[in-house]
Amino acid sequence: xxxETKKEERSLNFLEEIIEEDLKNGKYKSxxxxxxxxxxxxxxxxxxxxxxLNFGLAQKYGGYTNLRFDDTNPVTEExxxxxxxxxxxxxxxxxxxxxxxxxxxxxxxxxxxxxxIKKGLAYVDDLTAEExxxxxxxxTEPGKDSPYRNRKVEENLDLFERMKKxxxxxxxxxxxxxxxxxxxxxxxxxxxxxxxxHASHHQTGDKWCIYPMYDFAHGQSDSIxxxxxxxxxxxxxPHRELYDWLIEKLEIYPSHQYEFARRNLSYTVxxxxxxxxxxxxxxxxxxxxxxxPTISGMRRRGYTPESIRDFCDRVGIAKRENLxxxxxxxxxVREHLNKVALRRMVVFDPLKVVLTNYNEQPGETEMLTxxxxxxxxxxxxxxxxxxxELYIEREDFMENPPKKFFRLAPxxxxxxxxxxxxxxxxxxxxxxxxITELHCSYIPESQSGNDTSGIxxxxxxxxxxxxxxxxxxxxxxxxxxxxxxxxxxEGDFKEYINPGSLQTIxxxxxxxxxKNAKFDERYQFLRKGYFTLDKDSSTSxxxxxxxxxxxxxxxxxxxxxx
RNA sequence: UGCCUUGUAGUAUAAUGGUAGUACGACAGAUUCUGGCUCUGUAUGUCAGGGUUCGAAUCCUUGCAAGGCAACCA
Numbered sequence: 001x002x003x004e005t006k007k008e009e010r011s012l013n014f015l016e017e018i019i020e021e022d023l024k025n026g027k028y029k030s031x032x033x034x035x036x037x038x039x040x041x042x043x044x045x046x047x048x049x050x051x052x053l054n055f056g057l058a059q060k061y062g063g064y065t066n067l068r069f070d071d072t073n074p075v076t077e078e079x080x081x082x083x084x085x086x087x088x089x090x091x092x093x094x095x096x097x098x099x100x101x102x103x104x105x106x107x108x109x110x111x112x113x114x115x116x117i118k119k120g121l122a123y124v125d126d127l128t129a130e131e132x133x134x135x136x137x138x139x140t141e142p143g144k145d146s147p148y149r150n151r152k153v154e155e156n157l158d159l160f161e162r163m164k165k166x167x168x169x170x171x172x173x174x175x176x177x178x179x180x181x182x183x184x185x186x187x188x189x190x191x192x193x194x195x196x197x198h199a200s201h202h203q204t205g206d207k208w209c210i211y212p213m214y215d216f217a218h219g220q221s222d223s224i225x226x227x228x229x230x231x232x233x234x235x236x237x238p239h240r241e242l243y244d245w246l247i248e249k250l251e252i253y254p255s256h257q258y259e260f261a262r263r264n265l266s267y268t269v270x271x272x273x274x275x276x277x278x279x280x281x282x283x284x285x286x287x288x289x290x291x292x293p294t295i296s297g298m299r300r301r302g303y304t305p306e307s308i309r310d311f312c313d314r315v316g317i318a319k320r321e322n323l324x325x326x327x328x329x330x331x332x333v334r335e336h337l338n339k340v341a342l343r344r345m346v347v348f349d350p351l352k353v354v355l356t357n358y359n360e361q362p363g364e365t366e367m368l369t370x371x372x373x374x375x376x377x378x379x380x381x382x383x384x385x386x387x388x389e390l391y392i393e394r395e396d397f398m399e400n401p402p403k404k405f406f407r408l409a410p411x412x413x414x415x416x417x418x419x420x421x422x423x424x425x426x427x428x429x430x431x432x433x434x435i436t437e438l439h440c441s442y443i444p445e446s447q448s449g450n451d452t453s454g455i456x457x458x459x460x461x462x463x464x465x466x467x468x469x470x471x472x473x474x475x476x477x478x479x480x481x482x483x484x485x486x487x488x489x490e491g492d493f494k495e496y497i498n499p500g501s502l503q504t505i506x507x508x509x510x511x512x513x514x515k516n517a518k519f520d521e522r523y524q525f526l527r528k529g530y531f532t533l534d535k536d537s538s539t540s541x542x543x544x545x546x547x548x549x550x551x552x553x554x555x556x557x558x559x560x561x562x
Numbered sequence: 563u564g565c566c567u568u569g570u571a572g573u574a575u576a577a578u579g580g581u582a583g584u585a586c587g588a589c590a591g592a593u594u595c596u597g598g599c600u601c602u603g604u605a606u607g608u609c610a611g612g613g614u615u616c617g618a619a620u621c622c623u624u625g626c627a628a629g630g631c632a633a634c635c636a
Contacts, residue, residue, distance in 0.1 A: 011576050011584095038636055073635065129634055138632055140564045174634060184565045186632050195634035214636050237567060238631055261568080261629095314585065316575050318568090321629055325573045328586050338599060345596095375599070406597065415595055448595065460595045527596050554597040 031063035067096035142182035302532030302547030370418035406459035
């Protein structure tokens with residue numbers, strides 16, 4: 001009875017344990033989570049973790065997830081970001097139940113504030129930002145009460161209403177909770193609830209000139225939406241005490257906050273501030289530069305939503321600080337792409353091969369066939385033209401090869417993928433000793449699928465017919481930073497940018513089947529890596545982004561070292 | 563020198579008082595018409611000391627280390 005649901009017993013993470021406990025003891029019948037981005041930037045891998053967590057948990061336990069824009073600061077937030085955030089979530093494969101904005105609740109929030117004032121739990125302060133900071137004390141010293149702390153309820157009500165009406169300029173008044181200026185938790189030292197900002201809001205326009213602070217909006221919005229499990233990152237742990245205090249004093253639906261450690265990825269940076277710098281100072285091409293850890297960047301790079309979700313699953317969550325290996329993400333990308341990418345042959349750095357014993361009839365082309373993907377259950381194929389003159393990869397030939405070099409060398413044989421076995425007979429060089437072409441002979445009986453030659457070779461090379469090759473531009477991406485954790489290094493993080501993070505090859509030679517490349521297809525250029533068509537492609541030329549290289553267990557160093 | 567959080571192979575994450583496991587990575591091998599995929603094997607770990615217990619990664623205690631907290635940001 002119990003065995004049908006559990007394919008394999010995966011252990012629960014700490015949030016799943018909490019939720020299962022809550023469900024089991026009847027605290028909730030189903031759960032509600034939320035994804036609460038602030039619309040002031042693009043989503044990145046860290047957000048993807050949160051999205052997978054929040055939507056994944058709700059899915060697993062039969063609840064739902066709201067998308068809620070945490071838009072309480074009109075001066076930094078824009079509609080442009082709202083759209084990109086929604087697009088990114090959908091692309092990742094998730095659908096929210098309701099689309100909300102913290103700004104939808106401004107009226108209710110205002111009423112909450114009024115009720116707090118009436119209970120004598122909030123007051124209008126006339127102190128300046130500097131004075132408030134000064135009187136806040138330090139983590140080791142208590143703060144001092146504001147001289148306005150004990151105003152009468154009526155006076156507070158009147159002042160707060162006038163704040164709302166626009167009677168005061170920015171920064172002259174704030175609404176603060178009346179808690180304890182000597183509290184060991186700095187956030188409980190009469191935190192600000194409302195501030196005056198005569199600024200136009202992307203949703204509410206000029207209706208308001210006072211805006212609630214995060215602490216007076218987030219938990220309250222959770223409560224209004226009956227969010228059961230409000231999941232955020234560890235830096236909000238100290239906020240939980242205030243989160244609970246406000247809900248208790250307001251006597252509203254008790255949402256609960258749980259914290260997990262944000263995910264860090266090696267060889268990149270994740271803070272909005274740093275990513276913004278990379279964009280503004282032109283270290284990258286924009287928010288969707290394929291080297292960026294943004295969702296749009298990863299999408300353009302060719303990462304699939306499946307692989308990102310798989311990555312988030314495999315990494316899991318916990319509460320300790322972490323730096324996850326970028327290699328794991330790349331593994332997930334390769335694993336998925338291996339299953340879905342169409343195989344194509346592309347020569348990056350051509351070396352001409354002439355098959356001296358191959359007879360070519362004018363006007364006739366021998367067509368060979370090759371599978372699109374050996375992983376497919378039912379194989380599909382494409383045709384590839386063969387010819388007397390071919391290109392192979394220059395690095396696939398060595399005049400004086402080391403012992404374990406399985407590729408082409410004078411007198412040695414290799415197979416051309418899906419074609420014939422060839423033998424290198426002669427190396428042709430120019431006056432400078434530079435190799436210009438190879439003269440080879442092919443074994444007619446060795447044709448792929450009809451091989452009666454009895455010859456077995458160790459190496460197989462990719463190739464293209466010189467006459468039929470089409471050209472394309474390639475953008476080879478590598479990790480953005482040279483060091484594992486740029487933000488932990490001395491000095492400016494930008495000093496650690498990998499100068500070789502983008503290498504462009506203007507013209508490579510590809511088999512003609514690549515002419516029909518589509519934006520939503522993924523390709524494996526045989527023995528080279530996974531690629532996808534870039535949006536910069538035009539009718540005049542195709543441009544491919546390298547998503548990730550193939551795993552390469554052949555140590556070039558073994559041979560090149562000497 | 564206050565409060566909060568966290569310390570398990572290189573990395574990430576399990577074990578919830580009872581055999582320290584899994585994945586990625588590394589290394590070795592098999593297989594291969596991609597030096598890919600797949601398969602097999604190997605190495606590497608509980609921050610330190612003390613205590614409770616038949617038994618501690620787990621509970622207690624003292625240290626140590628890392629991170630967070632003093633924005634009218636979220």
